Amino acid sequence: MKKIPRIASLVLAITLLLSLSGCGATDGKTHLKFQIWDVAQRDSMQAICDAYTAKNPDVVIEVQVTSWNEYWTKLEAAAESNTMPDIFWMHTNQILYYSDFGMLADVTDLYADEDPNYYQNHFSEISIGNASGSDGRMYGVPKDKDNIFLVYNKEMFDAAGVAYPDDTWTWDDLVSASAQIYDKTGKYGYMAYNDDQMGYWSFVYQAGGCILTEDKTRAGFDQPGTKKGMEFYVGLQQNDWCPNQAYFAETAPGTAFFSEIGSMYIEGNWELMNKCINFPNMDGKWDIAPMPKCPDPVSGDGRATISNGLCYSTAAHGKTKEIALDVIKFFGTEEAQLLASSYGAAISAYTGTEQPYFDAFDKAGYDINVEIVMDQFEYGVQNVNNAAKPKWKSPVLDELNKVYNGQQSLDSALANMQKIVDTETAKKLAGD
Amino acid sequence: MKKGMKLSVAARREENWGWIMVAPTIIGLIVLNLWPFVQTLYTSFCEHLGFGHYKFIGLGNYIEIFQTPEFWKATWNTIYFCILTVPVGLFLALLVAMLLNAKIKGKGIFRTIFFLPMVCAPAAVTMVWRWIFNAEYGILNQMFGTHVNWITDSKVVMIACAIVAIWSNIGYDAVLLLAGLQNISKSYYEAANIDGATKVTQFFQITLPMVSPTLFVVMIMRLMSAVKVYDLIYMMVEETNPAVTSVQSLMYLFYRESFIAGSRGTGSAIVIWTVLLIGAITVLQFIGQKKWVNYDV
Numbered sequence: 001m002k003k004i005p006r007i008a009s010l011v012l013a014i015t016l017l018l019s020l021s022g023c024g025a026t027d028g029k030t031h032l033k034f035q036i037w038d039v040a041q042r043d044s045m046q047a048i049c050d051a052y053t054a055k056n057p058d059v060v061i062e063v064q065v066t067s068w069n070e071y072w073t074k075l076e077a078a079a080e081s082n083t084m085p086d087i088f089w090m091h092t093n094q095i096l097y098y099s100d101f102g103m104l105a106d107v108t109d110l111y112a113d114e115d116p117n118y119y120q121n122h123f124s125e126i127s128i129g130n131a132s133g134s135d136g137r138m139y140g141v142p143k144d145k146d147n148i149f150l151v152y153n154k155e156m157f158d159a160a161g162v163a164y165p166d167d168t169w170t171w172d173d174l175v176s177a178s179a180q181i182y183d184k185t186g187k188y189g190y191m192a193y194n195d196d197q198m199g200y201w202s203f204v205y206q207a208g209g210c211i212l213t214e215d216k217t218r219a220g221f222d223q224p225g226t227k228k229g230m231e232f233y234v235g236l237q238q239n240d241w242c243p244n245q246a247y248f249a250e251t252a253p254g255t256a257f258f259s260e261i262g263s264m265y266i267e268g269n270w271e272l273m274n275k276c277i278n279f280p281n282m283d284g285k286w287d288i289a290p291m292p293k294c295p296d297p298v299s300g301d302g303r304a305t306i307s308n309g310l311c312y313s314t315a316a317h318g319k320t321k322e323i324a325l326d327v328i329k330f331f332g333t334e335e336a337q338l339l340a341s342s343y344g345a346a347i348s349a350y351t352g353t354e355q356p357y358f359d360a361f362d363k364a365g366y367d368i369n370v371e372i373v374m375d376q377f378e379y380g381v382q383n384v385n386n387a388a389k390p391k392w393k394s395p396v397l398d399e400l401n402k403v404y405n406g407q408q409s410l411d412s413a414l415a416n417m418q419k420i421v422d423t424e425t426a427k428k429l430a431g432d
Numbered sequence: 433m434k435k436g437m438k439l440s441v442a443a444r445r446e447e448n449w450g451w452i453m454v455a456p457t458i459i460g461l462i463v464l465n466l467w468p469f470v471q472t473l474y475t476s477f478c479e480h481l482g483f484g485h486y487k488f489i490g491l492g493n494y495i496e497i498f499q500t501p502e503f504w505k506a507t508w509n510t511i512y513f514c515i516l517t518v519p520v521g522l523f524l525a526l527l528v529a530m531l532l533n534a535k536i537k538g539k540g541i542f543r544t545i546f547f548l549p550m551v552c553a554p555a556a557v558t559m560v561w562r563w564i565f566n567a568e569y570g571i572l573n574q575m576f577g578t579h580v581n582w583i584t585d586s587k588v589v590m591i592a593c594a595i596v597a598i599w600s601n602i603g604y605d606a607v608l609l610l611a612g613l614q615n616i617s618k619s620y621y622e623a624a625n626i627d628g629a630t631k632v633t634q635f636f637q638i639t640l641p642m643v644s645p646t647l648f649v650v651m652i653m654r655l656m657s658a659v660k661v662y663d664l665i666y667m668m669v670e671e672t673n674p675a676v677t678s679v680q681s682l683m684y685l686f687y688r689e690s691f692i693a694g695s696r697g698t699g700s701a702i703v704i705w706t707v708l709l710i711g712a713i714t715v716l717q718f719i720g721q722k723k724w725v726n727y728d729v
Contacts, residue, residue, distance in 0.1 A: 246584035405674035
């Protein structure tokens with residue numbers, strides 16, 4: 001009877017081994033993993049994956065969602081060991097870092113067989129810019145485009161007897177409306193907090209300044225337009241009608257807005273559908289307006305909104321590169337981009353596929369003037385990035401934090417920010 | 433077995449089996465602890481170019497961090513955190529342990545209650561405390577009618593973090609100390625009572641010396657974990673918090689350097705510095721213990 005334990009352990013060992021091999025495909029199909037970070041877009045992403053599977057029944061794609069912070073830690077570790085997901089989203093913050101290191105597959109000639117100028121013909125310059133590497137090649141197929149705008153509480157404007165914001169609004173209107181609302185209703189006005197993309201960047205570009213110079217080799221914090229925009233934006237917290245940075249550290253502007261504590265804040269269109277769904281009791285009480293413009297810009301017409309966009313990428317040396325490339329090629333077609341738009345979570349990048357995004361709000365019965373987002377693309381500014389951005393993003397934020405809590409003047413912060421960005425950028429350029 | 437004696441075949445076999453038995457633990461230690469430490473040490477002398485490519489730069493990272501005020505501030509923050517949490521935490525834990533050791537009803541329930549914070553996920557605990565501390569809507573300010581910016585005022589934020597740390601650890605420390613207290617023979621107290629010693633005298637003359645070995649172990653553990661504090665501060669204070677520089681610990685700075693900025697060389701140098709700091713503190717403790725820890729029972 002001694003044999004029984006041996007046989008039992010053998011059986012156990014075999015089962016263990018079998019379960020290991022179970023990780024591979026057993027149904028003869030190719031299984032791909034598609035990594036994203038926004039749970040609100042899971043459905044639209046799964047829909048375009050299923051559309052691909054409908055055409056190619058032997059390829060099954062599974063969408064996996066990881067939170068924003070973990071996403072980049074995981075992706076970098078995966079890139080080091082060449083185990084990146086088959087398909088994944090790429091962000092402007094990181095695309096230059098990844099593409100400069102040759103981690104992303106070059107997709108410039110992905111559509112060469114049907115149209116050598118496919119990207120130029122169907123995507124905006126900003127969309128292409130957001131998906132390009134430092135060498136000007138494409139390292140992702142443009143997925144979506146977005147911009148940011150003013151969100152306002154209609155009830156508070158009515159109560160204070162202030163006209164709703166429109167496209168004629170300037171910074172002065174923003175300030176006076178905020179002051180009136182605060183005086184009459186006790187609610188906060190425009191909630192300006194320490195943030196780059198959702199904060200001072202747009203104001204800097206409206207004033208005719210820049211964060212990075214055209215060739216992205218230097219910062220623009222020493223330019224008069226930049227200084228003007230920063231002075232205005234950072235100065236907003238001096239007003240009684242704007243909470244201070246300590247408040248925002250505990251309560252995000254969006255939270256304050258939808259708790260009906262503040263009357264205005266800046267939001268991006270990727271959050272709109274989410275907000276409509278999550279705050280049904282606010283339905284009809286709020287709307288969106290274009291970014292207020294700078295009344296006396298150093299240069300330009302005073303209009304600007306930061307416009308960002310994601311793209312679909314795959315690893316340069318992935319095991320399933322050929323199939324993955326075919327999948328993202330499909331993701332860049334009009335058909336897939338129309339489908340993705342129709343979920344109302346993001347505006348597809350492909351020119352002419354935007355409408356389903358706007359229709360999604362009507363269909364769901366949300367009364368919001370979403371078309372404003374479309375009009376704003378006209379003066380959109382590409383989301384600021386260069387290859388050293390991961391290095392300078394946090395230190396720059398720290399410098400500005402010191403201004404908000406009174407530890408240093410804005411002038412010295414600007415000088416430090418200029419130095420930080422220039423040093424890190426120079427290091428990066430010298431390293432390549 | 434005497435020296436010089438040759439091992440019999442059976443004894444050698446037994447020795448081999450001994451090695452095989454401890455192998456999983458030893459291999460685990462080498463692969464998961466020792467090797468990463470060696471790698472960290474090496475990385476601290478390198479610049480991280482990206483995606484696991486390193487360039488040897490000698491002491492460059494150390495020179496860089498020693499020149500940044502943020503680093504010294506983080507070092508001081510870490511020491512300050514230890515000063516705030518360890519003495520008070522140990523005192524309260526000892527107090528709780530003594531109360532739990534007394535003859536009171538529902539001892540089991542009290543022990544469970546005090547131990548509960550230990551079984552909660554630290555992240556969840558911190559989230560709840562953040563709401564308690566919230567300056568506008570938090571229960572703490574509401575109860576006392578104050579308006580203290582608990583987690584955004586650079587002078588108060590560390591105290592807020594210390595309160596959470598002490599609260600979370602009391603139960604665990606108390607259970608360890610309780611075990612120490614229960615080892616003290618009742619006869620000492622009986623003798624002291626006959627001699628007419630007061631409770632206070634009994635505490636200082638009997639309880640404290642007798643529990644000192646346990647107290648010493650708990651103190652070493654508590655100090656080491658206090659130097660390594662990270663999750664609590666990370667959850668409590670976000671990057672846009674104006675008080676972030678007044679509270680960021682060495683490990684928090686390490687996280688920001690290594691994982692947000694991608695400078696793993698600098699991050700590793702910070703880790704090595706922290707290891708040295710822990711080593712120095714522990715050596716001091718072992719020297720100091722000779723004065724107050726009593727091993728004669």
